[in-house]
Amino acid sequence: MAEIKVPELAESITEGTIAQWVKKVGDRVEKGEFIVELETDKVNAEIISEEAGILTQITAAEGDTVLVGQVIAIVEAGEGAAPAPAPQVTAAPAPAQEEPKAAPAAPAPVQVVEESSERVVASPAARKLAREKGIDLASISPVDPQGRVRVQDVAAHGIAPVATPAAPEAPKATVAVDESRVTVEKMSRRRQTIAKRLLEVRQSTAMLTTFNEIDMTNVMALRSRKKDQFFESTGSRLGFMSFFTKAVVAALKKYPYVNAQISGDEMHLNNFFDIGVAVSTEEGLVVPVVRDADRKNFSEIEDTIAGLAAKARDKKLGLNDLSGGSFTITNGGVFGSLMSTPIMNGTQAGILGMHTIQKRPVAVNGEVEIRPMMYVALSYDHRIIDGKDSVGFLKTVKELIENPEDLLLNS
Incomplete structure (x- = not known):
């Protein structure tokens, strides 16, 4: 037996x-x-x-x-x-x-x-x-x-x-529930856990959000010029996530407290760059981790994200895929979100929210032009990250995305 x-x-x-x-x-x-x-x-x-x-x-x-x-x-x-x-x-x-x-x-x-x-x-x-x-x-x-x-x-x-x-x-x-008008569904264990942890983050951190906007003109033009050559040489599709991942890693190196976490009365500054990438599934949001993103090139980042997203959809993610991230990126723009306030993941001190690209009139060299713009948001734990660092971090991401050649040179 x-x-x-x-x-x-x-x-x-x-x-x-x-x-x-x-x-x-x-x-x-x-x-x-x-x-x-x-x-x-x-x-x-x-x-x-x-x-x-x-x-x-x-x-x-x-x-x-x-x-x-x-x-x-x-x-x-x-x-x-x-x-x-x-x-x-x-x-x-x-x-x-x-x-x-x-x-x-x-x-x-x-x-x-x-x-x-x-x-x-x-x-x-x-x-x-x-x-x-x-x-x-x-x-x-x-x-x-x-x-x-x-x-x-x-x-x-x-x-x-x-x-x-x-x-x-x-x-x-159940008297108050009219079954002809209301459908009652029991929350799955994963949905209950997501709800519990999001509430814990809101209650246990001093979360604050700062915003900026990015002119996507240059990165979109570079991607348009290089995507076919990139695919032929690497077999990978060139998306925006690799640019943002690289920009985030560079900004984390410049502002290390954004890559930290609190443990009791100590601050742990992480010397690694494991970037969580939020992926939406039928059962809720999961955040698999791109390990050592600072050591990966654009192709490796794109392949890793694509592989993790496929595993998430097929319910094949392992515990190692989900644990230990130091910072998270979430892209509500794929669903059409113009602006939102992302909630930090677990014990991390920051999360970057990307949003939809929308053409808007902006002032360029004294002239009004129509440019593809994206709002970005950084939610951070104000207990260990000051406003100066949070604004500087987001400004660094903005500058690197608006000048993508700098990212390519530093990769």
């Missing part, structure tokens, strides 16, 4: 949510075969079976929260494991036919619970108790306003006088 446990993924991850079982009870599994997908705060992890055999028991259903080290399934090992489920399935109904008065209470509810477990959100302990008592989880009215069935709900379900008055209270939590 082999126990399938929730593995240790990282020091900061202590629990996860069962996202999907790809195998069901009675299925044969091979050693190393993927049997369940676990959703954590940072990534989705594929849990495998360490032994070949038959999946005989699943103790946590889809949607359940499980802890690291918790047993979530049992695999009976060996060749003899394959026929094992069959006798169990036929043995349970057999007594039901021979002893119709006593036996139906055991097998019948088990089958009902298996069917309803896909739509009822319940803790593993509650599911276990329900199976032992032969109670259909769908028939239980939970106290939790979000509808999660707990052990107390299962235990109270068997007491008729207590269960009856609880019934009218359950709908009260």
